[in-house]
Amino acid sequence: MQASRRTVFNPTSVPGLRAKRIQSRDLYNGNTLQRVRLRKSNGSSTWKGVRRESTEAGENQTGHINIPEGSKNEGILFFDNLFPLKFNWLLRLPLRGDRNMSGLLWKYNNHSLSRFEPMSLVKQSIPDTVPAKVTEILPRLKEGGAFVKFQHPDGVTAQEVEGLVVSHLKEKQIKPWYNPFQRVKTRLVVGKPWLEDLYRFPSRRIKVEFVPTSPGKEAAELSQETLYSVFRKYGKLAEITSQPSDSKILPKYAFLDFASTRQSIMAKNCVHGVKVIEKAGGGAAGTMLRISFEQKMKSHFIRDWLVNHPRVVIPAVAALVATVTVAVFDPIRTFFIKAKIDHAFNLKDNRIYKWFKSQATDIFTFRKRAEDDVSLGAIWQGRREIIVQVQTWLMETADTFIVVQGPRGSGKKELILDQALQGKKNVLTIDCKPIQEARGDSATISAAANAVGYRPVFSWMNSFSSLIDLAAQGTIGVKSGFSETLDAQLGKIWQNTATALKQVALDHRKKDDKDSNLADDDWLEVHPECRPVVVIDNFLHKNEESSVVYDKISEWAALLTTANIAHVIFLTNDISYSKSLSKALPDRVFRQISLGDITPEVAKKFVITHLDSESFDTDTPEKSLTPSQRRHDLDELDTCIDVLGGRLTDLEFLARRLKSGQTPVQAVTEIIEQSASEILKMYLLTVDKGERKWSPEQAWYLVKSLAKNETLRYNEVLLSNTFASSLSSSASSGENVLEALSVAELISIKSYRGRPQSVQAGRPVYQAAFKLLTEDKVLRSRLDLAVLTELTKIETKSIDKCETELNALGGLPNQPREVGPRVQFLLSKLAASQIKIEGWEKEMGVLKKVLLDEY
Template sequence: MILLKSTRSPWGGRGTQLAVPFRKQYFYTANGFRPRPIAPVVLSNRRRVTTEAGDDDTGHIETKQNEGILFFDNVFPLKLQWLTRIPLLNAERALTSSLSIVNHPDLALADPSSIIKRALPETLPLTVTQVLPRLREGGAFVKFTHDAGINPTELESTLKAYLEEKPIKPWFNPLRRVRAFLVQGKPWIEDLYRIPSSRVKVEFLPTSPENSAAELTQETLYSLFRRYGKISEIAPEPSDSKVAPRYAYIDYSRMRFATVAKNCMHGYVVPAKEGGGKTGTLLKLSYESKMKPHWIRDWLAGHPRIVIPVVVALLTALSVAVFDPIRTFFIKMHVTHGLKLEDYAIYRWVKSQLSRGYDIIRLRKQKGEDENLQIIWEDRKEAINQLQTWMMETADTFIVVQGPRGAGKKELVMDQALKNRPNKLVIDCKKIQEARGDSATIAAAAAEVGYKPVFSWMNSISSMIDLAAMGTIGTKTGFSETLETQLGKIWGNTTTALKQIALDHRKKDEKDAQMSDDEWLEAHPEYRPVVVIDNFLHKNNEGSAGMVYDKLGDWAAALTTQNIAHVIFLTTDVSFSKSLSKALPDRVFRQITLSDCTPEVAKRLVIQHLNSESDEEAAADGEEKITPAQQRSDLDELDSVIQVLGGRLTDLEFLARRIKTGESPGSAVRQIIEQSASEILKMYLLDVDVSSRKWTPQQAWLLIKQLASNETLRYNELLLNDLFKDGEVVLQALEQAELIAITSKNGRPYSIKPGRPVYQAAFEYLTDDDVLKARLDLAILTQLIGMENKNVEKYENELRTLAELPGAPSELKPRIKWCLEKAMGSHMKIEKYEAQSGALKKVLMDKF
């Protein structure tokens, strides 16, 4: 018989109708439950509206006589505590509604009412009056009523046996079945945000203020709590602890075991017969976190030797994975000019149209300059052809173009030999070397190749981190990177970008498709990019320049040996082979030496420079006019002037500009000579910042004075001079400073010449100044007198030592004679130098 009632059901929601069968009344016998021989009674199906805070938000479920509470476990997932923190959300109702939607009748049920309906057999003599879900703890309380003759413990046993025979496994936890336990104590049903844990803290409280509580032993606790699940450990409060009330920790192997124990045993009074003392002991249970607060932070702070290297490794991996591809892309764009508008035809066309009307003067000037330089390129056609031929060879192309400053090395390579090469990378060592500090050097090197983003400022911060780590853990973390490491990264990324640029020309359907990348690069030198390293060995004797140039040399050697790119060095240093031989000790690199123009070419260059503008004007008017060179009557002086000035391009252009302003060639050359003499006086002879020089003004003046009378000096003869005791170092420094030029023969230096052709005339100009000559000669004589005085003192000390020997052995007489002769020779030199000094002092006193 089925009775339909329109009332709130403990299984359904508000206003639902549920068909509730009449249940038979049972009583318990020795053979189990048997039907009671009376008429059936309709049980109450009313249900009060409750929340997770208990009846009327009191935190408890009120029970009366013949009422009990069951706790069903595994009703909800345990990892949903965060739902309770969402504002304006009834987590209990929302969860049960959503789970019931996905529930299938043939599968394990998910919402609490469905699970409890299946868990309670029809033959069980009880009536459910209230269901209270516990979302945080993954279970639900079920309040029921029973007959007075039925023991709730027997109901629990029968229910457990039924659930073991017919297990219910929810879909969210198919490996664990639903369990049911009788609530022994008075559970505290709170809705505080307290996360369940596998550890339960059991506090021992008295049943009333005037009574005392007993501290339960581990055996007693085990017998009370083992029924709810496997216990890992029972840890009582230390005996010397002063904390009250006394307590113990119970660690379960699973969190669900702890939630069941806490809900079933909270508020349980342990009687005296079970070890609860004379008046019993009240148990208060709460969850206890097994991990200390901030344990992650404390562990990280307590293990810097492990944490800091791991953090460095992670940051390095992040930098490589994220930033390196970006940097490689920007380097490719820098080499291929992919992000420059000037390389797009439409932009160039628009620019030419806009500039045609008002930029005629600038265009004419540019055209005139191109024609002037064309004379130089015709004279150096052989060098240009040689460079272009080397670019097409499959062998290593490690090329050095050496020449004095102003010889047009960069223009010859970039504007002529590599004019039609699409992918060129120019690295100016001057910008890198003149940067001050490691961060500025890194930024300058990155800018030369297009390497970005670059965090050069991080180098200083990482150095401070390393310094702090030294004081903390006693060792460096490796977080900071040296200048050498940073430059290595920049060149490494550039290598990757250059290889990708070269391989971009490779096609899958070509005949060499079966080749490896290295073989293909070796077979196709025409597709390799060209790296031009300008101003190589600029200021090589300063700071960390040696390391920078060594890294550049090693990188360039790797590019050529791996057939990734052609490399061309542009340098003014004649000793470049010493630096580059370190990078390629077993290879012979190719070399082109640029010298000054011949007098014939120099004269043509000056005349062409004078006629360039008039040629443009004549072409515009369509008339043939007399050139400025034909109008000048003083150009006959050019032959003699160029003999004095030489064939240096910068000096010739300076001469042509001065002649164009109206000066005669002779006057212009005199101005250039005087200007050069002033530069020599300031840079090499005056005592300004002598500490940074490797030469003394006396040594520089001696060279100037001798070169003024002789265009070429013998290298080894000069080293015999008393002023050049450390001669080779001084001469190399003066060559680097471009005061002199040292020529070699058969691999050894053999002659010394002026650093620039015009310097020969400037040296003669300086020596014609009697006052300057007297002053600097007096400085030389003063230094020589000091040297000879030291020699005399040395010989006198030796003679004094010999005189103190007993007996005056005859074997020492030759040595005594030699010392006397040397002392006499030095003394005679001193007298000679002093006489010359007197004459020079007289000159300084008589002349201005």
């Protein structure tokens, strides 16, 4: 026979307290005898037959505690909270093995248990006054308790012993040293517990299976009320879940959820194997309860919770995404914006690139750039005062805008960037044209981000987020917050740009400055020369009544100037820029510069300089003469410049035609003809006109009037019949029509003290083009006929109104005396309109004859 085994790790006793057995003791475990060699005190040994020892797997590893059948004087108590449940992972170790329980009872009976040993709690829980004798102790480490088998005398039942021990525990409140908040509890085992050492660990849920008491019989499925009455005394039940009625799984079962794991352990160990009789609801043959722990499987708990709570999850995810975006991407975007402002990654500012460029200058010629520089130099000499004025403003502290207004081709951008800001490093140029012309929110966001170097930008996420927001609104009834409006997206871009501009400005600050103790805002106010410059080009390009792009840029520019972060310069062609900018800075006076056409003297010098920038490699005697000196037709230049005016684009066009071999008269004639064709196509013809804010009759009125007089009174134009009573719905407002034609550059409106005063041609060359158009007899007759036709319709409409009112007055039963003046007024107005119509009909007849006879 094999000797009893001891394991390396035995958590049931503290090391050093394991007593030597000097005598043998019979353990009545109801199993076969085993020969065990015992040591006597004198060193000799002897063999004696003892019962086989119990382990945590039950007596003889059968999984059960044996109580002889028919025994009335024996019972089993289960004590809870003797061992900590948090160390159950130790039981998974492969070297754990079976524990030898042979010394526990001897220690218990001989008072050799340390007060730190868990079994000492059992000794304290059963006082001497209880008429019971402990015959066996079987710890259950993974369940945190122990089975205690006891014997009681006749006349005392096991239930009475249980009551005495339970009452004692309530009075004494015995608590283990490792858990001072929970006391030891005990209950009488009424079933036949199954002692297994499988890798099954306690949980709050137990599975109760209903099995027959013997093979061939049928078990009854207990109701929830019956289960509650059986298990409630072991602890509070959180839920009782019966097997689905359509389930075919056998044996039938039910799930019981306890409020705590300790309570489910007590119920499992005390009730397992109990037989429920017919009277208690167990059926005719009775029903046995087989209990096991059931782990609550929540593999999809998180997913189910997320799906079932969209009102909480979707806004939380949106907030998390926004937080991550701000925390991770905003510093990166600010870095790239700073790099664009201070040109950190600009190749042209690299020293190595500059050296190679200087070395290659002798080999390669950059003729075009040289021509531009030389020719523009003549213009900058005439505008030196404006350049100095802008540079002076940039050195001053003034929280307002600098606005440079002028028609297209007046050289605004070159004046500011190439002259006024020459040599200044921290300059950010924002072109509004690609931003305003972008189609769709995503394209607009990308264009704005590219203008300031804002990257990475996920413009495609805007459309994707809109779809998510739409789906969330249809699901939960409210928007998720994923998608953002164009206004919010542009606000983020400009906000990051403002942060980068402020950092660039503060980079000039040094610790050893005399004003280093000032706050950042105060330091920026004291040092305006250190602020970067923001140039906003093409402001109000294709201006509309309401534009998010221009509104956000104006608000952002106002923030930069009022916070002393940067100087802001607006370059615009629109004369009504003050309406838009005044919304952002209503209490400021702007610093304005109006760039008009250059003077004839400067214009002539510009053309000649442009011609002289070309060199010829010839061996003729005229080699020493400049190209302008070699030409014999420049006497015509003065007359041609008077026709073209001082618009830079037209003058450059003239110079290039002169280089091609044309005479000044030929070149100007072709320029005028080309301009006339553009006017005819863009403003006068009705073919493919699209959405115009003016009618061809109104445009022709201005062309014809300006051909006679170079300047028209603004109010005179508004009071004309064509503008005051237009039949076109899109051209009903005369002021809107004039503003639209000014934006389209057919005309230019001059102001006086803030009010519109006069109307002139949009470009000087247009004045000659207007005259050329009016000299075309067929075109003039066609357009005059359209104007007279519209005027006739207007007067006819007025006559209809007068006739309607006269009919109403004539229908009165008695003609009052007071109606007489009104009738006379309507009759005179009707007669005047009729006279006009008759005169226009005669003119229309002449015009129709011209159209029939002429080509």
